[in-house]
Amino acid sequence: MSGPRPNACMNPIIPGWNPDPxxxxxxxxxxxxxxxxxxxxxxxxxxxxxxxxxxxxxxxxxxxxxxxxxxxxxxxxxxxxxxxxxxxxxxxxxxxxxxxxxxxxxxxxxxxxxxxxxxxxxxxxxxxxxxxxxxxxxxxxxxxxxxxxxxxxxxxxxxxxxxxxxxxxxxxxxxxxxxxxxxxxxxxxxxxxxxxxxxxxxxxxxxxxxxxxxxxxxxxxxxxxxxxxxxxxxxxxxxxxxxxxxxxxxxxxxxxxxxxxxxxxxxxxxxxxxxxxxxxxxxxxxxxxxxxxxxxxxxTSVKGRLSAPAFLPQRLDMPGTGHWHHEDELLEFPPKSPLPLHLVHWRFPPVNYISTSPTGQTHGLQLRPSRSTLTGSYGNISTNGVTLVARRQTSTLFVFEIDVKVPSNFPKGVEVGATTFVNEWQNVAMSLTSLQGAGSNSVVPRDGLYIKFQVNGKGAEPPQEHLDFIALPVEWANIQHIRFRIQATDYASYWFSTCPSNNENLDRSVPTVIRMVDNATLSGGTGRWSGCLLGAFATSNGMESEIVFAVEKWQYKNNGQVIE
Missing domain, CATH: 2.115.10.20 (Glycosyl hydrolase domain; family 43)
Structure with a gap:
C-alpha cells in the first residue's frame, strides 16, 4: 500500500529520525x-x-x-x-x-x-x-x-x-x-x-x-x-x-x-x-x-526543493522485504510472521513479551505487559525492557491508528495504548487501563475501565507533565475493541483520540475522547539526539501480569510533508 510519492526534487530524502548519514x-x-x-x-x-x-x-x-x-x-x-x-x-x-x-x-x-x-x-x-x-x-x-x-x-x-x-x-x-x-x-x-x-x-x-x-x-x-x-x-x-x-x-x-x-x-x-x-x-x-x-x-545549499544539474532516472528495483520511506502501511501481523524491518523497540524488549499470533489464531500483534513503563518506572527499563513496538514518524502530517482487542478479564493496574515516544523522559501516551476506585473526591472515583492520558515532558525545555483519567462514556459499555489514533494536521501539534471500534468500521455516533499536545514537548530537550517514534505499548505498572493484548490492526498514513 503506497502513500503519496515523494517529489523527485524534495528533501529530506530519508525523512524521520535518520541522522548522521x-x-x-x-x-x-x-x-x-x-x-x-x-x-x-x-x-x-x-x-x-x-x-x-x-x-x-x-x-x-x-x-x-x-x-x-x-x-x-x-x-x-x-x-x-x-x-x-x-x-x-x-x-x-x-x-x-x-x-x-x-x-x-x-x-x-x-x-x-x-x-x-x-x-x-x-x-x-x-x-x-x-x-x-x-x-x-x-x-x-x-x-x-x-x-x-x-x-x-x-x-x-x-x-x-x-x-x-x-x-x-x-x-x-x-x-x-x-x-x-x-x-x-x-x-x-x-x-x-x-x-x-x-x-x-x-x-x-x-x-x-x-x-x-x-x-x-x-x-x-x-x-x-x-x-x-x-x-x-x-x-x-x-x-x-x-x-x-x-x-x-x-x-x-x-x-x-x-x-x-x-x-x-x-x-x-x-x-x-x-x-x-x-x-x-x-x-x-x-x-x-x-x-x-x-x-x-x-x-549546493540545502532547501526543501533540491537543486542539481541533473537527477538520476527513477528506479525502484531494490531487493529486500523492507519498507520504502514514502509508503503508507496497513499491518495485520499474520500468525508466526516476523515483525517488519522498520518496527523497533526502545533498547531490548522483554524476552517473549512481543510476538505475532500463534498458528491457527486470528491475525495480530501480541503484547504482554512489561513491569517497566514508558517513563522507566517500576524496574530498570534497560535491563528488564519495556513492551513497546514502534515506527519512526516519517511525515509531518500523518494518521497513525491501532485497534486493540479488549479482554473481558482486564486486570487492575494494567494498561495498553498508543504513544509518541522520544525517550523515557519525553513521551506522550493514551491508553486503556483498569483502576480501583478511590472515592468520590478522587480523579478515579470508582472501579472500572478508564482512558489514561499522560504527557511526560520532564526532559523537555521547559519541562511539562500532565496526567488525566477519563471515565469511559456510558455508550462504551461492553467494549470489545478499542481504536487509538494519533494524528498531525499541522507541523506543531499531535491529536490523540480513542473510541470503540468493531475492527472494521468506526462508529461515529459513539463519543470520542480527544486530547491535544504541543509537539515542542517532544522536540529537543533530553531527546535532542533522538526523534519521535509512534507505537503500541503495554505495561502492568510494576506488577506481574499474564494477560496478552492483541493489536489486530496497525495503520500509518502519510498525509504530506512540510518543507518550507
Missing part, C-alpha cells in the same frame, strides 16, 4: 546507493537504506539485529549513551560499517565497533562486530584505505580535536593516536570523513554542535595525516543565521554516482530558526556537489 555507491551491486544512519538506543539498530536513484529509499537491513552483537544496548540505563554516527565504506568486495558506542560519563567508557558483510541485504551476513577499546573518548569514527592498503581511522574526540589512528580491522588492535585538525574554531569538531582526490587528502568535518550553529568545514593535505590546510571559504555548507526552514545542517558525507557526479548527504532539522517544533529530530537530506580537478568541492 553516511552513504556510498556500489557499482558491483547494480549501481546501488547505500546509506546508514545513527540509531542511538533503539533496537534493531543501524538501519541500512538502499536506493537506485537517490530519491526513493528502502530499508534493506538492520545491521544490529541480534542482542549478542551489542549487549550493552540492553544494560545501559543512561538516556544519552548508545550507538552514535556510523561510517559505511565498501572495500575489496566487502561492506564495512564503523561506529562508536558512546558514553557521556566522565571518564568515558565507550568502545568502537566494526561490522562487515559480504551481502548487505542479509541480516546474518552482518556478524558480531570487531571491538576496539582504544582510544577512549572518541566519537563518529571514519574509515579510509590509502592506495597502499593502510587503514586510517579519523574520529571526533571529547578533547575537541579530530584524531587519527591506524586500526587492524580483524583484531581491533589500534595504533598511536595523532591530533590532525582542531577545525576552524567552532565547538565540537566531529563527524570527520577523509577522501583522496587529485593527489590531495581532503578532511571534511562538522563544527558548531548539532544545533543552529552547525556547519561543514574542509581542509586538505598532501599526506593522510596532514598537516591540513583549511579552505579559506569555510564553511562550505550551513544554514545558520538564515530564515531557512531546514536548519542545523551538518555532519556531511560525499560520494559519487555511476556517472561520476558528486553528491552529499547531511543531517538537518525542519525547525526554522525558531527551533521549537521538530519532533522528527534530525533527518537525512541530499545536496549536489561540483568538485573540479585540484579544486575544493562546491556544495
Amino acid at each position: 553516511s552513504c556510498i555507491c556500489v557499482p558491483e551491486l547494480g549501481n546501488t546507493f547505500f546509506c546508514v544512519v545513527y540509531s542511538f538506543s533503539i533496537f534493531p539498530g543501524l538501519p541500512l537504506y538502499g536506493s537506485k536513484d537517490l530519491i526513493h529509499w528502502k530499508l534493506v537491513c538492520n545491521i544490529i539485529n541480534r542482542r549478542e552483537q551489542v549487549p550493552e544496548i540492553g544494560t545501559d540505563r543512561a538516556q544519552d549513551n548508545g550507538i552514535f554516527a556510523p561510517t559505511i565504506r565498501y572495500h575489496d568486495g566487502r561492506f564495512f560499517v564503523i561506529v562508536e558506542y558512546v558514553t557521556v560519563e566522565d571518564p568515558p567508557t565507550g568502545f568502537g565497533l566494526v561490522f562487515s558483510a559480504l551481502d548487505p541485504f542479509d541480516p546474518l551476513s552482518w556478524g558480531n562486530p570487531v571491538i576496539f577499546r582504544e582510544p577512549k573518548g572518541i566519537l563518529d569514527p571514519d574509515l579510509f584505505w590509502d592506495d597502499d592498503g593502510q587503514v586510517y581511522i579519523q574520529a571526533g574526540s571529547f578533547d575537541q580535536v579530530i584524531v587519527q589512528f591506524n586500526l587492524d580491522l580483524e583484531t581491533g588492535i589500534s595504533g598511536p593516536v595523532k591530533n590532525i585538525w582542531n577545525g576552524t574554531g567552532g565547538i565540537a569538531p566531529e563527524g570527520p570523513h577523509l577522501y583522496k582526490k587529485d593527489g590531495y587528502y581532503y578532511l571534511l568535518i562538522a563544527e558548531g554542535g548539532t544545533d543552529l550553529p552547525h556547519c561543514v568545514n574542509i581542509a586538505r593535505a598532501t599526506q593522510p595525516d596532514g598537516p591540513f590546510v583549511p579552505y579559506e571559504a569555510n564553511p562550505i555548507l550551513t544554514n545558520r543565521n538564515t530564515a531557512e526552514y531546514f536548519q542545523t545542517v551538518g555532519h556531511a558525507d560525499l560520494f559519487q554516482d555511476p556517472e561520476g557526479n558528486w553528491w552529499g548527504v547531511a543531517l538537518s532539522t525542519r525547525s526554522g530558526p525558531e527551533y521549537r517544533h521538530y519532533p522528527m529530530g534530525r533527518e537525512t537530506i541530499l545536496f549536489s556537489v561540483v568538485w573540479a580537478e585540484n579544486d575544493w568541492p562546491r556544495l
